[in-house]
Amino acid sequence: MTPVTAGRARPARVRRRRFTPASPSWLFAAPALAVYALIVLYPALAGVVYAFTDWSGIGREMSFVGLANFRTLLGDEQAMGSIGNTLLLTVAIVLVQNGVGLLLALGVHARLKSRALLRVIFFAPVVVSPVMVAFLWKYIYNPDPSSGLNGLLGLRVDWLGDPSVALWSIAGMVVWQYAGYSMVIFLAGLEGVPRELHEAAMIDGAGTWQRFRYVTWPLLAPAVTINLMLSTIGGLKLFDQVFAATGGGPGYATETLSTVLYKQAFVFGKFGYSTAVALVLALFVAAVSFVQVYYLRSREVSA
């Protein structure tokens, strides 16, 4: 194994590149990029214009209002409150979903007899539509002390109706659904950890924890990067589950940026303002993801 520097291809690839002048270039990506630009980038950028107007979403009446929508956003108690909720939800989801996902991955990576079955079971919730998950969990979160989760645990919690609990109930539901998703990505990472390294570490006298900490964990870094990024983005733009479970209530207790921008556009008829909120959300997600990737990539290693 030859040490290679970051950003360089491996020796095999370098050799191949030298012998084939028509090396794979960005031209291969061009068709995909063109489609992406046409159906994602262009409409998204074209939509940005509305953030500077007072368009209601229907009809032709529209005038440019400059930065007024953004000034409204700063003074909008409900939207600002929703930013707090969004951040709390995201932090909770990122930590718990990935923590649980990692534990599940380590569990089913072990040489268990039923590990294939367990992998399928843990991944199963991921394939269910998020709205259906929310409807199912509404039954599980029934406030009646004799049914659902309350009945099972002998509790009397108003899961979705108590403003101080509702946000965490939603986080729980999201974690239940997507922990399997994190697990799959961690599993892929675990499969890539060479057995020789573990064997070598064992010969050196490393215990289970030490082998995890000094062999597995550093090599899992790429999986960690992908998982943290995906769950952060997922958390920041969370909509379906919140909307189907509580609609942002009780009161404004579970309102997220996504539900606010939905309501502004489709319930209040303020399309222009809604686009401004969406633009802020998009920039915010982009900034967070960029910082995350920049920081996490720097600690990635390979065997």
Add this chain to the structure above:
Amino acid sequence: MTDLLHHARVSRGQFLRMMGGLAAATLATTACSTRPDTTATTGGGEAATELKFIGVADQKTPMDELAAAYRKAVPAVRVTASYAPTDQVQTSLRTQLGAGNAPDLHVVYPGNGSAMSMSQIAGAGLLADLSQQAWTGTIPAGFKPAFQLDGKTYLYSAGSSVIGAVYNKKVFEQAGIDAPPATWTEFLGVCEKLKKAGVTPIALGAQTPWVTQLITYALVPSTVYAKDPSFDDKQLAGQAGFAGSGWQQAMEMYLELQKRGYFNDKPNGTTFEQQTSMVATGKAAMAIQVSAVLPDFRKAASSPDDLSMFPVPGADDPAQVWIPAGVVVGLGASAKGRNVEQAKAFIDFLGRQENVNAWAKAIAAIPLTQDANSAIDPAVESFLPFTKDRAVPFMDQRWPNAEVQPVHFAVVQELLAGDSTIGEALKKMDEAYRK
């Protein structure tokens, strides 16, 4: 070793495995997306014109029936209808309206106060003028603001529904109550008796946002409009507000019911469906609801005849008891559609008395205009004495924007959770009203 670990990147194998997992997951998630419930309402034969209708789920029963009847009357035109829950319809219809490709016919809410209301859509020039049709001449004067903008009619609706208490007669009998209450004090007495009999007096499904407003709506006609029938006009002119009006009293009465323990435990965690089943199965004695959902309660009950309704008495002087009676959700014709004339002709057909009767019957509504064949659901008969001069449209139908109503939902949830005060709640509603 550390050097090596620091400088390499993810291997191709690792990368492919991760991407494979991702792709599988994405595929699986998108494959399960939901689809609205679409029904071709009329079948058989080639139709020259197809009229598309998009409506809310409550409209399915009457619309399917009348579209089939229209196919028989005018074989050249076929009405194809699709239905979805209110939120979904609101999203997809507003998008279609905004993009300029609205269906020929679509759901429209009466008056103003919601993003899909007659005033908002007609105001944007997207609804066809129906004023030339004969039936529009018979719209009762009190209902005109719901149908008309600047003197022109843009909405078809088959009638009105009322808000009152849907109650389980058997449960009332078992608790020794022989007649529905006629005053607020009697109402509280009835609740007390029911509570002592071991049933939940009032089921409240406040987790479903629109349910939160119904108790205020049931009380406000008595606490506000009975004293000042022109309250809406004053409010529009900026001379009155929610704070400092009878709304304060109505909210106090609402919370008094909670304080005395007349609601089910944890109303904010209870949904409309749970509320319905509580009353239908006799776990609760009543629910303050709109008569349009009576069919839902009946469907959930083992003997539908056990369910009936009575007006909620919001005052201690029976003469001061007023009720809310609102025009039910209707439809309009798109002004920009390809088949405007045929769409208008279909609405004209719906406006015939026998069709008004049929639509109203299917949703337990009081027909807009009545003749000898008009059937009035026995459950709402006790409301008829009020409809002449002691009824007011649902409050939101006169509100100037679509924000007040959702704020009302949210503040009621906050009040029920004990997170807010009535003063703060009404202040928030006033702020939304002035936006």
